Amino acid sequence: MEPVLLALVVLLASAQVGGSIGERFGQPAVLGELLAGIALGALPLLGYGGFEYAARNEVLAAIAELGVILLLFEVGLSTRLADLLRVGPSALAVAVVGVAVPMVLGSAAGHLLLPGRSPLVPLFLGATLCATSVGITARVLKDLGQVRSAEGQIILGAAVIDDVLGLLVLAVLVGLVGGREAPLPTLAKVGGKAVAFLALALVVGRWAAPRLFRLASRMHGKGALFTLALVSCFGLAWLAAVAGLAPIVGAFAAGLVLEGVPWDELLPEGDRIEDLFLPLSTATVPLFFVRMGLQVDLRALAGGPVLLAIALIAAAFLGKQACGAAVLQRGVDRLAVGLGMVPRGEVGLIFAGIGMGLKLRGEPLLGSGELAAVVAMVLATTMVTPPLLRWRLTRRG
Amino acid sequence: MEPVLLALVVLLASAQVGGSIGERFGQPAVLGELLAGIALGALPLLGYGGFEYAARNEVLAAIAELGVILLLFEVGLSTRLADLLRVGPSALAVAVVGVAVPMVLGSAAGHLLLPGRSPLVPLFLGATLCATSVGITARVLKDLGQVRSAEGQIILGAAVIDDVLGLLVLAVLVGLVGGREAPLPTLAKVGGKAVAFLALALVVGRWAAPRLFRLASRMHGKGALFTLALVSCFGLAWLAAVAGLAPIVGAFAAGLVLEGVPWDELLPEGDRIEDLFLPLSTATVPLFFVRMGLQVDLRALAGGPVLLAIALIAAAFLGKQACGAAVLQRGVDRLAVGLGMVPRGEVGLIFAGIGMGLKLRGEPLLGSGELAAVVAMVLATTMVTPPLLRWRLTRRG
Secondary structure, three states: OHHHHHHHHHHHHHHHHHHHHHHHOOOOHHHHHHHHHHHHHHHHHHOOOOOOHHHHOHHHHHHHHHHHHHHHHHHHHOOOHHHHHHOHHHHHHHHHHHHHHHHHHHHHHHHHHOOOOOOHHHHHHHHOOOOOOHHHHHHHHHHOOOOOOHHHHHHHHHHHHHHHHHHHHHHHHHHHHOOOOOOHHHHHHHHHHHHHHHHHHHHHHHHHHHHHHHHHHHHHHHHHHHHHHHHHHHHHHHHHHHOOOOHHHHHHHHHHHHOOOOHHHHOOOOOOHHHHHHHHHHHHHHHHHHHHHHOOOHHHHHOOOHHHHHHHHHHHHHHHHHHHHHOOOOOOOHHHHHHHOOOOOHHHHHHHHHHHHOEEOOEEOOOHHHHHHHHHHHHHHHHHHHHHHHHHHHHHO | OHHHHHHHHHHHHHHHHHHHHHHHOOOOHHHHHHHHHHHHHHHHHHOOOOOOHHHHOHHHHHHHHHHHHHHHHHHHHOOOHHHHHHOHHHHHHHHHHHHHHHHHHHHHHHHHHOOOOOOHHHHHHHHOOOOOOHHHHHHHHHHOOOOOOHHHHHHHHHHHHHHHHHHHHHHHHHHHHOOOOOOHHHHHHHHHHHHHHHHHHHHHHHHHHHHHHHHHHHHHHHHHHHHHHHHHHHHHHHHHHHOOOOHHHHHHHHHHHHOOOOHHHHOOOOOOHHHHHHHHHHHHHHHHHHHHHHOOOHHHHHOOOHHHHHHHHHHHHHHHHHHHHHOOOOOOOHHHHHHHOOOOOHHHHHHHHHHHHOEEOOEEOOOHHHHHHHHHHHHHHHHHHHHHHHHHHHHHO
């Protein structure tokens, strides 16, 4: 336990200090947490070694992941399903445009800058730009109290659809690299599982949750309600993972399901279920973001192909701005929607990791240079979003 | 993450169901949680395999350990240092008697039942009976709201001293097995580190904590106070581990330190720091106890030496009843103190594990038969305490 306890102390304290400094400078706390993590990760480069294990420690990785799961659960709890369905068509359009345009731009950039490589390489690079990493945006929306704004709802809905589309893109590309087209049945299976999970979770969950929670409340009071909520969150996160989706999508769905529980009747007056989860997320969510910063390998970036990195960053940023144009509703800040879709995170890195593992004529499809460019893209899109989104959303409000 | 999420769901749900059933039968929730864990662990014996990994999963083990750390921190938070010092002499006497008598009884039992073995074997078996595992008792005291009772304070103080004495006993025995007496400097170092940690943590901590928390409150409000409290808890738990003590002793010390912070001035009216920690402990503490049950290996027990197990259980139980006689104060329920000191947990198992790793003339000092007897002793003392202690404390109140 010694290394885990020490790392928790250092990461929680750095996140708090970084977040507070960020807020002093009028920036979102999450930006300060990311920078604190990058600074911690840079210590060995300055000759202060000994803390490198924290970036690889499995226990911390899991607690951080539970943190972002709790974050999306809370965001789901404060989202009204009816509001989300109302923006559904816009969210779908935003997601489709936000997957297609960055993919096309990224592939074109890769095609120009990596001449002579198989056309599958730029396609794969393009795919790393597809999926929005909703954690950053969700955190900014939550901190600004804008989860229920039209922009927030469109972004959250689009991010869920994004995740499904990303799965389909990956299935197609892995099939192409394997020398065959992904057969329609495979695609139908991948997409069908994801859509079935979402539909079942929401329909069955919204029906069952009020009944289950009423029963738990009658039998065992507040502690049991809290445990049942926690179990629902982790349970749907697990089911989402089984269906091939990100666990945070399941946690968001769990939040949407539990939003339909009549908490006013079940909890003592003045208590809100969100407040019960606040200490849990305060203790774990910053760990996720400070660890995200900690994992940035500045050395890997230093030797990377600069032009490719710049091109990917531009494609990633501009590509998602097209999302704004896809919003069907009036009175929505299209720039805010576009900015909210910008951050790419673990999904981009997971795609790049899969690309490095795939072989094309005996060679890895993506090399370490391409990986460095993807890492730079993830870093840039992640860091630029909190201040820009905050600026755009507070300017308006 | 899939296995971690699934295990969290199953363990949290089982703990809740087990705890609720326990309470239905007028038993402490912790007994139900332990039994739920044992039942889960027995599933493979009944042919329902597939969940065995949960007992070994490193992430769950760490989260459960953080749970018991938070539990002792909360217990420390609701303990007044002045009260604890007032019962200090009694706690010291209880600890010394509670280490010496079970050790003598256990060694005598081992001597009788294991003839022909080196006298170090019964001595080591006796040592496994020394240290109280305070988690169970702390949980029962907390659930009954009796942390601040004289009995509760004596038990908690004695458990901390217990931990230091256990370290010294282990140092002596390991020295003896190695064919030499543990030199006094080693003993002084082991004991000195532990005592220095406790003294420094309490003196420096009580001086620094109110200043630090005032500063944090002035700069960043409630969220920063909570994070600083969490960092103090994990930080002192880490320091205790570095000093050779159990992390829970450090967490208890952190609670004692933070009890001296003027929370009324720092938190918004009506908020209590304990309440902020309640969701964290509700989410993690039951995991510790259900996992404790899950780790019971019924098969290992089945083949064990029954007489030795019974003798160790009797020595463990009766030995700690001598503690009651050592209480110096009047008006204290001596039986309740003796019962509160009964549970043995991880410390007994850690000692047994060390004994299995030590070699005496090329043979392991303790064999798997002795281990099974120790496991039976840990199980019996753990299971019997919650109902007996609850009976004794509620009868009185």
